[in-house]
Amino acid sequence: SQQGEEDPQALSIQEGENATMNCSYKTSINNLQWYRQNSGRGLVHLILIRSNEREKHSGRLRVTLDTSKKSSSLLITASRAADTASYFCAIPGGTSYGKLTFGQGTILTVHP
Amino acid sequence: DGGITQSPKYLFRKEGQNVTLSCEQNLNHDAMYWYRQDPGQGLRLIYYSQIVNDFQKGDIAEGYSVSREKKESFPLTVTSAQKNPTAFYLCASTELGGVSISGANVLTFGAGSRLTVL
Numbered sequence: 001s002q003q004g005e006e007d008p009q010a011l012s013i014q015e016g017e018n019a020t021m022n023c024s025y026k027t028s029i030n031n032l033q034w035y036r037q038n039s040g041r042g043l044v045h046l047i048l049i050r051s052n053e054r055e056k057h058s059g060r061l062r063v064t065l066d067t068s069k070k071s072s073s074l075l076i077t078a079s080r081a082a083d084t085a086s087y088f089c090a091i092p093g094g095t096s097y098g099k100l101t102f103g104q105g106t107i108l109t110v111h112p
Numbered sequence: 113d114g115g116i117t118q119s120p121k122y123l124f125r126k127e128g129q130n131v132t133l134s135c136e137q138n139l140n141h142d143a144m145y146w147y148r149q150d151p152g153q154g155l156r157l158i159y160y161s162q163i164v165n166d167f168q169k170g171d172i173a174e175g176y177s178v179s180r181e182k183k184e185s186f187p188l189t190v191t192s193a194q195k196n197p198t199a200f201y202l203c204a205s206t207e208l209g210g211v212s213i214s215g216a217n218v219l220t221f222g223a224g225s226r227l228t229v230l
């Protein structure tokens with residue numbers, strides 16, 4: 001199925017360090033999204049990158065997309081304890097408008 | 113404020129009982145979705161609806177049912193046929209305008225409902 005696969009499954013860093021999470025997928029897409037989920041809460045949209053974009057920034061977030069390798073990365077710079085959460089990439093479902101398929105996520109822990 | 117409201121936040125069910133989770137949105141979004149999340153896992157799509165009075169099965173629809181009688185409401189019923197219903201359930205919505213078959217718009221999520229079977 002068209003599901004993003006995230007790597008690593010878990011990441012533990014110190015405040016101030018950068019965190020990089022990767023997502024790979026299998027079929028052609030025209031955009032890819034990243035979401036964040038705090039423990040026990042709903043998901044919050046972070047950023048959407050289109051297939052004709054290679055890189056996109058939003059505050060301390062930087063997302064890249066390599067359509068030839070079918071992969072994307074999410075970089076959080078100068079991490080804070082408040083960045084502790086799970087991060088998911090989401091791929092269009094491909095068979096129906098507006099449907100998203102989510103990966104299993106990366107659990108990020110930022111130690112103060 | 114616009115958003116999605118899920119209720120109840122916590123729900124306990126005895127085996128053999130049906131339960132209904134509520135999802136209401138005031139964003140005037142066309143499409144609504146139900147996802148299931150198990151511990152340490154991603155989201156799996158249960159059902160979705162792109163228009164009133166129409167809905168489609170997702171990847172794990174067995175043991176669940178939905179209705180879409182109003183644009184703003186998309187309740188999910190977990191039936192006794194669902195063998196392992198304990199999970200975190202997330203409702204989401206989005207606009208469909210301008211979406212192509214290989215694209216998708218941003219989803220807005222509710223805060224979730226945690227169902228535990230006793």
